[in-house]
Amino acid sequence: MEKLTGALVFAQSGGPTSVINSSACGVFETALKQGEITRVLGAHHGIKGVLNDDLFDIGQESKEELALLKTTPSSALGSVRYKLADPAVDDTDYRRILEVFKKHNVRYFLYNGGNDSMDTCYKVGKFLTENNYPCRVIGVPKTIDNDLEFTDHCPGFASAAKYIATSCMELTLDGKVYDKGSILIVEIMGRHAGWLTAASYVATAKGLGPDLIYVPERNFDVDRFVEEVKRVYAETGNCFVAISEGIHDENGKFISDYAKVVEDKKDMFNHAQLGGACAYLANIVKAKTGAKVRAIEFSLLQRCAAHCGSSTDVEEAYLAGKSAVLAAVEGKSGVMMAFKRSVVDGKYVCSIDEVDLSRVANYEKKLPDEYITAEGNNITPAFLDYVLPLIKGESRPPFVDGVPRFANLKKVKAD
Amino acid sequence: MEKLTGALVFAQSGGPTSVINSSACGVFETALKQGEITRVLGAHHGIKGVLNDDLFDIGQESKEELALLKTTPSSALGSVRYKLADPAVDDTDYRRILEVFKKHNVRYFLYNGGNDSMDTCYKVGKFLTENNYPCRVIGVPKTIDNDLEFTDHCPGFASAAKYIATSCMELTLDGKVYDKGSILIVEIMGRHAGWLTAASYVATAKGLGPDLIYVPERNFDVDRFVEEVKRVYAETGNCFVAISEGIHDENGKFISDYAKVVEDKKDMFNHAQLGGACAYLANIVKAKTGAKVRAIEFSLLQRCAAHCGSSTDVEEAYLAGKSAVLAAVEGKSGVMMAFKRSVVDGKYVCSIDEVDLSRVANYEKKLPDEYITAEGNNITPAFLDYVLPLIKGESRPPFVDGVPRFANLKKVKAD
Numbered sequence: 001m002e003k004l005t006g007a008l009v010f011a012q013s014g015g016p017t018s019v020i021n022s023s024a025c026g027v028f029e030t031a032l033k034q035g036e037i038t039r040v041l042g043a044h045h046g047i048k049g050v051l052n053d054d055l056f057d058i059g060q061e062s063k064e065e066l067a068l069l070k071t072t073p074s075s076a077l078g079s080v081r082y083k084l085a086d087p088a089v090d091d092t093d094y095r096r097i098l099e100v101f102k103k104h105n106v107r108y109f110l111y112n113g114g115n116d117s118m119d120t121c122y123k124v125g126k127f128l129t130e131n132n133y134p135c136r137v138i139g140v141p142k143t144i145d146n147d148l149e150f151t152d153h154c155p156g157f158a159s160a161a162k163y164i165a166t167s168c169m170e171l172t173l174d175g176k177v178y179d180k181g182s183i184l185i186v187e188i189m190g191r192h193a194g195w196l197t198a199a200s201y202v203a204t205a206k207g208l209g210p211d212l213i214y215v216p217e218r219n220f221d222v223d224r225f226v227e228e229v230k231r232v233y234a235e236t237g238n239c240f241v242a243i244s245e246g247i248h249d250e251n252g253k254f255i256s257d258y259a260k261v262v263e264d265k266k267d268m269f270n271h272a273q274l275g276g277a278c279a280y281l282a283n284i285v286k287a288k289t290g291a292k293v294r295a296i297e298f299s300l301l302q303r304c305a306a307h308c309g310s311s312t313d314v315e316e317a318y319l320a321g322k323s324a325v326l327a328a329v330e331g332k333s334g335v336m337m338a339f340k341r342s343v344v345d346g347k348y349v350c351s352i353d354e355v356d357l358s359r360v361a362n363y364e365k366k367l368p369d370e371y372i373t374a375e376g377n378n379i380t381p382a383f384l385d386y387v388l389p390l391i392k393g394e395s396r397p398p399f400v401d402g403v404p405r406f407a408n409l410k411k412v413k414a415d
Numbered sequence: 416m417e418k419l420t421g422a423l424v425f426a427q428s429g430g431p432t433s434v435i436n437s438s439a440c441g442v443f444e445t446a447l448k449q450g451e452i453t454r455v456l457g458a459h460h461g462i463k464g465v466l467n468d469d470l471f472d473i474g475q476e477s478k479e480e481l482a483l484l485k486t487t488p489s490s491a492l493g494s495v496r497y498k499l500a501d502p503a504v505d506d507t508d509y510r511r512i513l514e515v516f517k518k519h520n521v522r523y524f525l526y527n528g529g530n531d532s533m534d535t536c537y538k539v540g541k542f543l544t545e546n547n548y549p550c551r552v553i554g555v556p557k558t559i560d561n562d563l564e565f566t567d568h569c570p571g572f573a574s575a576a577k578y579i580a581t582s583c584m585e586l587t588l589d590g591k592v593y594d595k596g597s598i599l600i601v602e603i604m605g606r607h608a609g610w611l612t613a614a615s616y617v618a619t620a621k622g623l624g625p626d627l628i629y630v631p632e633r634n635f636d637v638d639r640f641v642e643e644v645k646r647v648y649a650e651t652g653n654c655f656v657a658i659s660e661g662i663h664d665e666n667g668k669f670i671s672d673y674a675k676v677v678e679d680k681k682d683m684f685n686h687a688q689l690g691g692a693c694a695y696l697a698n699i700v701k702a703k704t705g706a707k708v709r710a711i712e713f714s715l716l717q718r719c720a721a722h723c724g725s726s727t728d729v730e731e732a733y734l735a736g737k738s739a740v741l742a743a744v745e746g747k748s749g750v751m752m753a754f755k756r757s758v759v760d761g762k763y764v765c766s767i768d769e770v771d772l773s774r775v776a777n778y779e780k781k782l783p784d785e786y787i788t789a790e791g792n793n794i795t796p797a798f799l800d801y802v803l804p805l806i807k808g809e810s811r812p813p814f815v816d817g818v819p820r821f822a823n824l825k826k827v828k829a830d
Contacts, residue, residue: 016592045594074588081593165818166722173489173821174719177431178496179460184715202818279694296714300599304589307581308722310817391817402725402806403580403617406588 002331004134005036006107009050010058011043012075013113013120017156018163018306019317020142021076021407023112025069026321027140028058034329037108041414046080046113047120051093053100060412068407070318071397073306076409084120087127094127101128101135104414108136108328112321114143114154115364118336122357125334136328139336139357140320144303146195149363150355151338155317158310158390160302161199164188165391167298168203168210172240175294181237182292183229183285187278189302191246192216194367196302199387200242201379211239216246217367218376220255225281226288228377233291245277255280307404311393316350323352336360341389348389419549420451421522423740424465425473426458427490428528428535432571433578433721434732435557436491436822438527440484441736442555443473449744452523456829461495461528462535466508468515475827483822485733486812488721491824499535502542509542516543516550519829523551523743527736529558529569530779533751537772540749551743554751554772555735559718561610564778565770566753570732573725573805575717576614579603580806582713583618583625587655590709596652597707598644598700602693604717606661607631609782611717614802615657616794626654631661632782633791635670640696641703643792648706660692670695722819726808731765738767751775756804763804 010027012020024042031040040058043049056077058066069076087094101109109128111121118139125137141148146157168186175184188197194215203209211232214220220243232239248254259276282295320337327337332354340353371383397404425442427435439457446455455473458464471492473481484491502509516524524543526536533554540552556563561572583601590599603612609630618624626647629635635658648654663669674691697710735752742752747769755768786798812819 016589048594072588073585075592078594079592162817167716167720169819169821170488170719170721171715173487174431174715177490177494179463179493202816206816206818207823208821294715296712296716299711300586300589300709301582301711301716304585305582306585388816393817394811394814396809399809401617401621401803402577402808403621404584406584406623408622 003036004107004136005038006105007039007041008037008108008110008325009041009043009055009106010110011046011049011112012077012079013046013111013117014079014081014143015303016074016079017142017144017303018073018159018309019156019314020112021069021072021074022314022317023140023142023155023321024076025066026318027110027325028066028069030322030325032059034325036329038105039414041104041106042077045078046082047084048080048082049077050097050100053103055104055414056409056411057414061409065407065409068397068405070314071306071309071395072407073304076407083116084123087123091127094124097124098128098131098133101133107134110138110140110324110328112140112142114145115148118148118357118360125357136331136333138324138328138332139360140324141336141338142317144196145190145193147193147364147366148360149365150360151353152341153339153390155313155320157195158313159305160196161202161387162310162391163302163305163308164196164199164298165202166308168200168242169206169208171296172203172208175240176238180292181233182294183233183239183241183289185241185243185278185282185285185293185295187243187245187295187297189298190216190244192364194244197242197244198367198371198379198383201383202387202391205381205384209240210242211236212241212377213379214241214243214247214377215367215372216244216248217372219250220247221249222255222281222284226285229285230289233289243277243281247277307396309395310391311395312390314395319352327354334358417746418451419522419551420453421520422454422456423452423523423525424456424458424470424521425525426461426464426527427492427494428461428526428532429494429496429558430718431489431494432557432559432718433488433574433724434571434729435527436484436487436489437729437732438555438557438570438736439491440481441733442525442740443481443484445737445740447474449740451744453520456519456521457492460493461497462499463495463497464492465515466511468518470519470829471824471826472829476824480822480824483812483820485729486721486724486810487821488719491822498531499538502538506542509539512539513543513546513548516548522549525553525555525739525743527555527557529560530563533563533772533775537749540772551746551748553739553743553747554775555739556751556753557732559611560605560608562608562779562781563775564780565775566768567756568754568805570728570735572610573728574720575611576617576802577725577806578717578720578723579611579614579713580617581723583615583657584621584623586711587618587623590655591653595707596648597709598648598654598656598704600656600658600693600697600700600708600710602658602660602710602712604713605631605659607779609659612657612659613782613786613794613798616798617802617806620796620799624655625657626651627656627792628794629656629658629662629792630782630787631659631663632787634665635662636664637670637696637699641700644700645704648704658693658696662692722811724810725806726810727805729810734767742769749773
């Protein structure tokens with residue numbers, strides 16, 4: 001393998017998670033030690049930071065702040081939602097990337113993100129190869145949605161899952177406190193896949209979770225839902241429901257879009273951004289039952305709650321970043337770091353796998369049938385075998401003055 | 416002081432908190448060791464448990480489960496919202512309480528709650544005295560609202576404050592991640608007092624909190640609010656706002672009631688219970704700015720997040736319960752346990768004070784003027800001196816299988 005000497009650019013993309021910075025920490029701490037890597041750069045707002053030549057010199061940061069990244073949520077470098085064009089149609093962006101890479105002698109490009117980001121990563125790598133510019137391109141996975149194919153799970157999922165399961169247990173204790181019952185509906189992220197919503201079942205398995213769980217892998221019927229809630233409420237005096245934000249009817253129309261239609265009728269404001277599947281259903285359930293009904297959206301809280309992180313997730317996210325650097329230095333390119341699960345002496349072991357970026361880009365992994373009950377209104381115990389090892393161990397940032405001490409980078413612009 | 420021998424009844428009332436069971440733990444562990452206390456009983460659903468002779472024999476619980484109460488949120492015995500009548504008008508309930516107390520030879524009655532509960536406690540104590548039934552009645556404070564007079568602070572407040580400050584910091588990191596700015600409005604509990612909303616300022620003081628904070632101690636003007644949000648958004652590209660659920664206009668009308676009117680116009684469902692001040696304001700801000708706007712209600716999450724508790728709060732709540740038992744055994748009655756703050760060698764010290772129940776009942780302590788900025792749209796640094804010692808130290812339950820292990824009482828009915 002030929003030694004490749006030059007700078008490394010790391011960029012963060014897509015929705016933030018509790019551990020995307022853990023991967024950054026793994027990348028930075030490892031890259032700063034490699035002789036071949038002359039400089040470690042961080043792109044401001046993902047691929048846009050490359051396009052704008054807006055890069056931070058990570059070598060200027062203190063070791064202490066870089067170490068704090070491991071338990072700092074969100075994307076310290078700034079993220080972006082920007083889709084590169086098909087280079088066959090318009091290669092302007094690609095030529096600009098090449099230009100910036102040449103300017104800084106970038107020979108390592110690591111991109112951290114979900115489905116769309118792996119697509120970006122794949123296209124950039126392909127363009128650079130076709131233009132005979134030696135640069136090793138590696139994808140580092142992340143997404144709370146856990147919907148990337150060819151990896152057992154995704155960094156970020158488990159910490160969100162742990163927060164959701166924990167919060168559901170706490171809400172169950174809170175919700176059943178009065179002598180008069182109530183109905184609680186919580187809305188959990190996941191537009192197309194029910195992985196995160198399924199995590200609420202961990203609470204159920206402990207006797208302190210939702211009675212009914214609805215995921216986007218099944219069509220959602222409002223009338224049937226109301227009947228199921230009524231039945232549980234009549235039987236137990238309470239009802240706790242978890243729904244995915246992405247539940248939809250048999251025609252694929254999101255329930256949250258029904259909420260929007262109702263709001264639009266007022267001709268006043270546009271609720272489009274304000275979620276709403278759970279508030280919409282809560283109103284229906286209230287009208288049909290007369291019960292005390294409450295709707296809670298976990299919203300952004302579930303993807304940034306580093307104070308309730310899974311240490312397994314944090315360590316694995318770090319490992320994904322670290323492995324990406326080592327793989328690149330070893331000559332690998334055009335691959336995404338993936339997780340492979342094995343069981344050794346009855347214990348969960350996670351090892352690093354590599355998967356071609358051409359394969360992973362733009363596939364969405366759904367919750368398998370075996371994890372959803374026949375009625376489609378709950379999760380099966382089989383899911384526990386999958387998820388429990390991932391949420392094991394408690395991670396939180398150091399606390400100062402009673403609140404978290406998060407990383408605070410200087411962000412010195414690379415000249 | 417005459418020795419009084421008999422059973423002790425402990426009851427929990429009002430909205431749950433993260434630490435109301437910490438006080439229960441302090442009461443139970445202490446009471447079970449007192450020779451004068453022949454039996455320790457827990458009332459099922461507060462005063463209703465007494466009225467219904469629905470009492471649990473706490474002596475039947477294992478020491479391990481009782482110890483777990485210290486980090487278990489909500490009210491393990493069940494809570495209630497029930498207001499006793501004025502005994503001069505209708506003493507039915509009081510006579511029933513006396514009857515049940517006589518049946519079980521109850522000589523110690525400890526009631527854990529907020530303003531209304533202290534009123535209940537006071538009335539019961541007065542009635543028993545007037546009927547020459549020797550029984551020592553002690554109030555144990557709790558309320559996340561922190562609005563009880565004659566105590567420096569209330570058990571439950573600090574843990575909710577810590578969760579709010581922590582979550583605001585995490586949301587700030589998450590919310591500023593994209594190159595395109597956004598506006599975030601969070602709604603925090605507090606119908607009449609802004610203590611909890613003020614806690615978001617701890618995040619602000621760390622550079623990761625709301626830009627604007629609105630509390631019910633000041634009248635809220637929607638137009639001025641929109642202008643202030645627009646100004647911050649124009650200046651910084653983002654805007655993070657924290658509001659109390661209880662913000663109201665100059666006539667005292669809650670902003671959430673305006674939301675209700677809008678919803679009612681649809682003649683479809685009744686939104687009454689679904690909060691709404693923050694969703695209502697988010698819609699207005701969105702219409703007026705065209706910005707990306709998000710509304711998040713901390714809702715029940717903020718009062719049951721024992722996974723992010725203040726260990727100072729947990730220990731003080733325990734102390735309040737323990738001290739109540741000891742005070743009762745020493746002959747005290749008709750008092751509430753209160754917290755007195757002092758500073759010794761520059762360090763915060765909390766000691767137990769006693770205040771007559773006749774004084775404390777039904778007063779509401781507001782956020783003092785010195786903690787609110789002149790513009791009425793933020794909190795002052797002076798508040799930090801008050802709140803930081805309270806949120807110090809991190810408490811969480813033991814975790815098993817990646818999720819909290821909460822107390823699970825057998826709840827054996829007392830014969």
